[in-house]
Amino acid sequence: MNEKRERALRLLRHMIGIRRFEEKCAELYSAGKIRGFLHLYIGEEAVAVGAMEALRPQDAIVATYREHGHALVRGVPATAIMAEMFGKAEGCSGGRGGSMHIFDASRRFYGGNAIVAGGMPLAVGLALADKLQNRHQVTACFFGDGATAEGEYHECANLAVLWKLPVLFLCENNRYAMGTAIDRYQGQTNLSVRARSYGMPGEQVDGMDVEAVATAVARVAAEAREGSGPAFLELLTYRFRAHSMYDPELYRSKAEVEQWKKRDPIPAFQALARGQGLLTDADTTAIEAAVQKEIDAAIAFAEAGTLEPIEHLTADVYTPARTA
Amino acid sequence: MSAQRTTYRECMRMALREAMQRDPRVFLMGEDVGMYGGSYAVSKGLLEEFGPERIRDTPLSESTFVGAGIGAAMGGMRPIVEIMTVNFSLLALDQIVNNAATLRHMSGGQFSIPIVIRMATGAGRQLAAQHSHSLEGWYAHIPGIKVLTPATLEDARGMLWTALEDPDPVLIFEHASLYNLEGEIDAAAGAVGIDKAIVRRPGKDVSLVTYGGTLHKCLQAAEQLAQAGVQAEVIDLRSLRPLDAETVLASVRKTHRAVVVDEGWRSGSLSAEIMARILETAFYDLDAPVERVCSAEVPIPYPQHLEQAATPQPPGIVAAVHRVMGRHV
Numbered sequence: 001m002n003e004k005r006e007r008a009l010r011l012l013r014h015m016i017g018i019r020r021f022e023e024k025c026a027e028l029y030s031a032g033k034i035r036g037f038l039h040l041y042i043g044e045e046a047v048a049v050g051a052m053e054a055l056r057p058q059d060a061i062v063a064t065y066r067e068h069g070h071a072l073v074r075g076v077p078a079t080a081i082m083a084e085m086f087g088k089a090e091g092c093s094g095g096r097g098g099s100m101h102i103f104d105a106s107r108r109f110y111g112g113n114a115i116v117a118g119g120m121p122l123a124v125g126l127a128l129a130d131k132l133q134n135r136h137q138v139t140a141c142f143f144g145d146g147a148t149a150e151g152e153y154h155e156c157a158n159l160a161v162l163w164k165l166p167v168l169f170l171c172e173n174n175r176y177a178m179g180t181a182i183d184r185y186q187g188q189t190n191l192s193v194r195a196r197s198y199g200m201p202g203e204q205v206d207g208m209d210v211e212a213v214a215t216a217v218a219r220v221a222a223e224a225r226e227g228s229g230p231a232f233l234e235l236l237t238y239r240f241r242a243h244s245m246y247d248p249e250l251y252r253s254k255a256e257v258e259q260w261k262k263r264d265p266i267p268a269f270q271a272l273a274r275g276q277g278l279l280t281d282a283d284t285t286a287i288e289a290a291v292q293k294e295i296d297a298a299i300a301f302a303e304a305g306t307l308e309p310i311e312h313l314t315a316d317v318y319t320p321a322r323t324a
Numbered sequence: 325m326s327a328q329r330t331t332y333r334e335c336m337r338m339a340l341r342e343a344m345q346r347d348p349r350v351f352l353m354g355e356d357v358g359m360y361g362g363s364y365a366v367s368k369g370l371l372e373e374f375g376p377e378r379i380r381d382t383p384l385s386e387s388t389f390v391g392a393g394i395g396a397a398m399g400g401m402r403p404i405v406e407i408m409t410v411n412f413s414l415l416a417l418d419q420i421v422n423n424a425a426t427l428r429h430m431s432g433g434q435f436s437i438p439i440v441i442r443m444a445t446g447a448g449r450q451l452a453a454q455h456s457h458s459l460e461g462w463y464a465h466i467p468g469i470k471v472l473t474p475a476t477l478e479d480a481r482g483m484l485w486t487a488l489e490d491p492d493p494v495l496i497f498e499h500a501s502l503y504n505l506e507g508e509i510d511a512a513a514g515a516v517g518i519d520k521a522i523v524r525r526p527g528k529d530v531s532l533v534t535y536g537g538t539l540h541k542c543l544q545a546a547e548q549l550a551q552a553g554v555q556a557e558v559i560d561l562r563s564l565r566p567l568d569a570e571t572v573l574a575s576v577r578k579t580h581r582a583v584v585v586d587e588g589w590r591s592g593s594l595s596a597e598i599m600a601r602i603l604e605t606a607f608y609d610l611d612a613p614v615e616r617v618c619s620a621e622v623p624i625p626y627p628q629h630l631e632q633a634a635t636p637q638p639p640g641i642v643a644a645v646h647r648v649m650g651r652h653v
Contacts, residue, residue, distance in 0.1 A: 060399070094432020103431035110398065111431070115422045121388045122423060125395020125403075132351065132377065132401060152418075155385035159392065224591065316433035317467050319491035 008269075008278040011053060013287050015266050018069040019289050021078060024298075024299070025068070025085065025099075027155060030244050034085045036098045039066040039112075043240030046265035047172050048073050050213025051140060051235075054221050058108065060139040062123040062131075065100035065114040066172075076104045076154045082298035088305030094316075095308055116144060116177075117174040119148035120169075124156050126231075127165040138166040138224045140217075145234075148178025148191050157198040157232070164229035168220055169195070170231065172207065174239045179251040195232035207237030208265045211272070238263070327508040335480035335509065336366045336442075340404065342410045343488055346372050347402055350488060353380035354406030355373045364444055364503050390416035390441060394424050394493070397439040402488055407443040410459045410497065424493040425468030432592055436491035440484065443514065446537045446587055447635050448501035453623035456631070458587040460497040460536070461594030464564035470494045471564040472518055475502065475539040477509045479562060482516030490518075499537030499587075518563055521571035527555035530645050531575040533598055534585040535561035537653075538636050542585050545641035556647060564594055569601045576602055580611040585636050590618035612648040617641050 022040045029038050041048065044066075052073040054062070063070045071081055076092055082197055084091030085099050093103045093112070101112040110126065113119035123141035130137045147153055148171060160167045171191055175182050188194050194200030201223075205216045220231035238260040242249050273279040326400045330338075343350045352367060358381040359559070361368035371379040382389040393405040407413045420441070420614060427435050445455035464471045470492060480498070488492035524539065525546050532542045539560050546556040559573050561567065576582050582602055586595035595616045602614055620634045 030447035091432070093430060093434070095643045096432050101430050103427075103434050105431070105434040110395075110435075111427070113423075115418060118391075118418060118422055121391020121419055122395035122398065124388060125392035125397070126399045127395075128392055129396040129399025129401045132396070134400075152387050158383055159385060159388050241613070253347070316429050318470075319428065319433075319436045 005278045007053070008273040009283060009287070010047055012266070012269060012273065012279065012284070013290070014049040014052070015075045015210065015269065016287050017291050017294065018045045018048070018072055019266060020288070021295055021298070022068060024295050026241070026245070028085070028299070034099065035087070037065065038099045038245045040241040041066050041069040042124040042214070043260065043264070044172060044174060044207065045069055045236045046210035046213055046269070047170070047207045047237050048142070048295065050210040051142075051170055051217045052252070053214040054218035055138070055140055056134070058137050060108045060123070060126045060137065061142070062110045062119040062126070062139065063112060063142045064116075064119065064144060065112070066144070067102055067112050067142070068099070071102045071104065071109060071206060071259060074104070074107050074109050076102060076107060076109060077300040078294050079301035085303045086302040086305060089308040090301065090305040112219050117152040119143065120147070120156040121153060123167050124160050124165060124318040127160065127167045127322060128163065131163075131165055136225050138168055138221050140168045140170055142170045144177065145173040145175065145182055145191060146185070148194070149177065149185055157195065157200065157230070159294055161199045161232040164227065166224040167230040168217065168224060169230060169232040170217070171234045172237055173234050174237050176243070176252070178241065178243045179247065181251065192232060192234045195234070199229045200230045200232055202232040202234065204234045204236055207235030208263045208268060210265055210269050279320070326511045328511050329506065330477060330509055331503065332477055332505040333337065333364065333366055333503040334443055335477045336484070337368065337370070338368060339481050339484035341366060341373070343404065344370070344378060345483060346485070347488070349399065349400065349402040350404060351378040351380060352404045352406065353382050353393065355382055355384055355408055357406050362406065364633065366502065366503070367406070386412055386415035387419055390408040391423060392417035393439045393441070394419060394437055398435055399438045402438055404440045404442060404484070404488070407441065409455050409500070410443050410445040411454050411457055413459070420463070420469065420493070420495070421466055424468050428492070429468060437493045438488070438491050440487045440494050440496060442496045442498060444500040445497040446501060447624045448537065449633055450626055450628055450631060452626040458619065460564055461586065461588040463495055464567070464594055466565070468493070469565065470518070472496045473536040473562060473564060473574050475536050475562070477505065477507050478513055479516060479646060481509060481513050482585035483518055485515040486518045501537050501558045505540075517622045519566065519568065521559055521561045521563070521568040523557060523571070524560045525556070525558040527557035527579065529555045529579055530557070530581040530583060530648060531572070531603065532558045532583050532585060532607045532645070533557050533561065534559070534566065535571055536587065537583045538587050541636055541638050542641060545638040547643065548585055548638065548642050548646055554645060556645060567597070567601070569605070572598065572602065573606050576606045577609045580609055581611070581649060583617060583641065583644045585617045585641055587619050587635055589621050590616060591621065593618060612650065615644040615648050618642050
């Protein structure tokens with residue numbers, strides 16, 4: 001099997017994996033198995049999948065409360081993610097975080113931050129730690145367009161440029177800060193233009209095209225690894241589902257959503273790869289079957305999971321004293 | 325033991341220098357900590373000694389350099405972050421409360437955040453209402469962080485290293501009126517424990533419970549009270565979270581009277597917490613209602629006489645003690 005075909009299979013597998021996993025999450029939410037807030041990534045899969053394709057295991061990831069997709073592609077087991085959403089002790093955060101707070105230290109996956117822009121300073125600090133310890137690693141910081149209105153974004157862009165830190169600012173521009181359209185909250189709606197004014201590269205990329213994302217992220221990651229400092233990519237994408245399960249979507253038209261669905265990254269990539277002779281319909285069938293199996297296993301794992309004993313409630317507020 | 329004459333500021337600087345020398349993962353960052361030497365001159369000379377990689381001047385962006393400290397701690401470093409004053413720390417409150425304090429518990433114990441955040445606090449320098457408040461009691465409300473208030477030369481010299489060795493976020497509040505405090509300290513003084521309150525002056529008649537800048541006011545008050553025949557026991561809490569209630573309660577069980585002295589405001593304060601602990605556990609040991617001496621419920625004003633009137637002073641402490649002693653002056 002040649003490398004190109006393998007890569008195409010991997011990209012499609014990851015995108016379908018996220019799509020089906022989250023469709024099931026929505027069902028489980030309605031069934032009361034998942035509670036709290038649940039933010040779906042459906043429609044935006046090409047961003048996480050393309051970006052992760054370009055990153056290395058030793059790179060750090062900082063994500064948002066819409067992070068199931070990033071976690072899955074990073075390799076956090078679907079079982080552990082589902083158990084987390086079920087609030088079970090076997091979850092990747094011990095069941096304490098839920099959908100918005102997926103962490104996996106072993107995979108350098110630093111959350112799961114539910115304060116908009118709150119993860120950015122962490123990403124800057126992780127990159128600073130890499131630089132001070134002479135590790136040629138990058139920190140990929142995912143955030144939405146809404147975060148670019150927060151003060152922390154401006155502070156972080158400035159500091160990362162000033163200190164030439166290997167941070168990739170990966171802006172998932174889905175055109176809405178929850179329910180507020182970008183032209184209703186930004187004076188400059190081209191976020192790349194403003195990013196460049198801080199003194200870092202900034203460009204718009206088609207976030208519905210997984211290959212375009214992978215190519216762009218690979219390029220800026222290579223530069224950052226070599227010490228050129230941070231970069232900003234504005235990945236133009238769209239959220240097909242509501243902001244969260246509570247959102248009646250009063251702020252956008254059905255026609256707009258339908259228009260964007262025509263650019264669904266999964267069929268688009270399938271058509272492209274078929275045209276290049278890399279994938280067949282049988283591949284999709286096989287992927288769908290494998291994904292279904294994975295999701296079934298994740299649900300079974302989560303169902304069978306245990307609740308953390310209430311006596312453990314206060315464990316890990318602080319680090320336990322070292323035992324001599 | 326060879327004693328040397330020094331200041332609180334110099335003790336903090338010795339502690340910083342020692343930490344930088346002992347652990348290559350330690351670095352200091354904050355506004356004007358390098359070329360300027362620190363807004364209270366604590367880090368003067370350290371840039372020349374350790375270089376700009378480890379003594380890092382930051383832009384005026386409290387949220388980001390505090391958050392970057394948290395990230396760097398997660399990435400294997402031992403950052404010391406200096407915030408000019410507690411008032412400015414409010415710009416970093418999101419990072420301290422939503423990240424530093426939560427990440428360990430919320431991730432199921434996957435991360436430790438070994439960061440130390442230092443800042444000046446308190447009134448007494450006529451810096452008016454945006455540079456003079458005492459908000460350490462607020463921070464003490466937050467599970468997941470530790471809150472230290474060094475009030476003596478020994479604690480200024482010794483708490484930092486212990487805080488750096490601690491795997492969790494530690495906030496150190498340095499009362500701005502203490503930087504010029506002079507005294508003698510053992511040349512060999514080093515790390516001190518941070519989990520116990522200390523009786524700074526023993527006494528049998530009344531417990532004066534305090535911390536930080538008001539420790540010295542309580543000690544002055546205790547001296548005056550001694551001349552009036554009242555033996556006050558002065559307790560320096562040293563750590564506001566965790567709180568060593570046992571030392572306080574042991575004292576109250578002995579003296580049967582207590583006055584809590586706190587430069588924070590009275591309502592919803594640390595002093596209220598101390599009183600509650602006493603009432604919950606030592607109610608029947610009390611011979612008189614517990615009194616408090618706190619800051620007046622106003623933004624701290626600029627003119628010296630109003631600033632003095634707004635904050636706890638020895639005469640007010642003495643008067644409160646006489647009230648609980650059943651004597652009226």
